[in-house]
Amino acid sequence: MSDTNTNSDPVYFGPQDSLFGWLHSNQTKPSLMPVIICPPVGFELVRTYRAVRTLSNELAQAGHTTLRFDYAASGDSHEIEEDANEVSAWLDSIQSAIEYLKSQTSSSTVALVGIRLGGTLAARAAELTALNGLVLWEPAESGKLFCREMQITAAGSTTAQSAASKPGIDAAGFFLKAQTVEHLKGIALDGSALLDSPPVLLLERDDIPVNQRRAALLDGSGSAPERQSISDYKAMMLAPQKAKVPTRTIERICTWLAALSEQNAIDQSSWSKPTPQTANQTTQISPGIGEEAIQFGPENRLFGILTHGADRNRSRMPAVILLGGGSVPHYSANRMYVPLARRIAARGCDVLRMSLSGVGDSDASPGGPIGAAYTATSDEDLQSALDMLANKTGADRFAILGLCSGAYAAMKFAAKSERIDKLILINQLVYYVTHRELADLSSGAIETAQVLDFPRSTGIISRATRALLRASGKYGALLGQALQFQLVGGRLGAKLSRLSSKGIRLSFIQSENDPSEDALLLPARRSVARLLRSDAIERVTIPGADHTFSAAGSQDQLFKCVEQVLGDRRRR
Secondary structure, rough: OOOOOEEEEEEOOOOOEEEEEEEEEEEEOOOEEEEEEEOOOOOOHHHHHHHHHHHHHHHHOEEEEEEEEEOOOOOOOOOOOOOOHHHHHHHHHHHHHHHHHHHOOOOOOOEEEEEEHHHHHHHOOOOOOOOOEEEEEOOEHHHHHHHHHHHHHHOOOOOOOOOOOEEEEEOOOEEEEHHHHHHHOOEOOHHHHHHOOOOOOEEEEOOOOOOOOHHHHHHHHHHOOOEEEEHHHHHHOOOOOOOOOOOOHHHHHHHHHHHHHHHHHHHHOOOOOOOOOOOOOEEEOOEEEEEEEEEEOHHHOOEEEEEEOOOOOOHHEEEEEEEEOOOOOOOOOOHHHHHHHHHHHOOOOEEEEEEEEOOOOOOOOOOOOOOOOOOOOHHHHHHHHHHHHHHHHHHOEEEEEEEOHHHHHHHHHHHHOEEEEEEEEEEEOOOOHHHHHHHHHHHHHOOOOHOOOOOOOOOOOOHHHHHHHOOOOOHHHHHHHHHHHHHHHHHHHHHHHHHHHOEEEEEEEEOOHHHHHHHHHHHHHHHHHHHHHOOOOOEEEEEOOOOOOOOHHHHHHHHHHHHHHOOOOOOO
């Protein structure tokens, strides 16, 4: 955070404390109007996660007590009934957020900032509740148009759909049920319906033609919306590891809301500031299973959600840490760690889904990178997680499940730790990384798959040898690749053997035709085959799955594999 007087506190609120959010406040600045951020949904939520967190911090630094939150059945909030109206649940979530923030600040009204479909939902909420202001950040003109965009995204996916898939739209790993699609068709921007005609700021991306129809829909609000073209929207919506924080747009929002606060004739002296000690940081998911939002590690810079396992099995199950891949937040790609954590907690495991330093809601280490998939502090982060879990749950056995870069961090840590019982390594692409490659991977200068390319090597072949091989042209490149595979394979085989000899159960789970198959088998096929024959490791391939298990059917297969591994009480 940019201001030591700014607090960021995880909170549960709403009916039965079923909604999760973050309350950002400033204990020293004069109070400005409270603000709620209504996020996008689906894969757009993951891509804008860092932008939303940054906006919340900046608003709090300026004096706006700010709440960002997860709608029902999204993020870390509770699920809803299968046949429930999801759109109504999202709108109810916004109303609950409004009431909660009012209660925390003694304010009679708030401002909303809505992004994409969150903007459409925020405008709909403004039809029911008087607001101080409304910021619409490239909002969907209507739910129907939004669904059309998601269909285009789904059509461009190469993910094989499960035969058991239900009707709906599966866009980049987030599923919109058929009834949700129908309910979304019933919402659209309508300025004439906004209660008490609040001031509206409409932020529109500048890389596509101006949507005049959308602005016209908002013109009926009593006063035409203030419109501004923004240039950093597209960069914000890139894949998480490459996404950029839209600093100019954030500055514009902060400036507009600050000016609006000064214009409002509200007695701000009566407002109170929320205190961290009063924030509720626990919730009951189901009978016997609760969740707790935890900040831990050095200076409490790390964050995770701890799902407490059912008491009946806890004594014979390991505590589990879930590590996502890339730069996605703690609930991982497609939000799949939320149902996975709750599912295996029902079997008796205490489960922590967490972000490493600089990712999601975990602050970067001093001088460390933000949003990096591979970091030099992952060992320290995981040690902090083990210590916290041991203190919180009394666990003395631990399992780590990691996806992609999370698998690399898990294996690297397990080689040094004496407290790991099981490793579940999902679609691991990298096994050895040099300091130079670590920096390049973290910055996105190279892709993960390039780490095993001959020209970059892996630091095992000397520079002189690489120069000699390059001078030999095509045959030198082939010889260098073979030499690298032989050296890496030998080291990898020995590493797997050492991990197994420590009593760690090693399980590799790989999507069919995923590059992780080559990353493991090309350099170390003989070693892996030998270890498989001796039952030192196990390898499972999930057919039809992509790298992040986007399709619901492949996620279910993954979950069953994980449950089987965790339920296996064998130790090497």
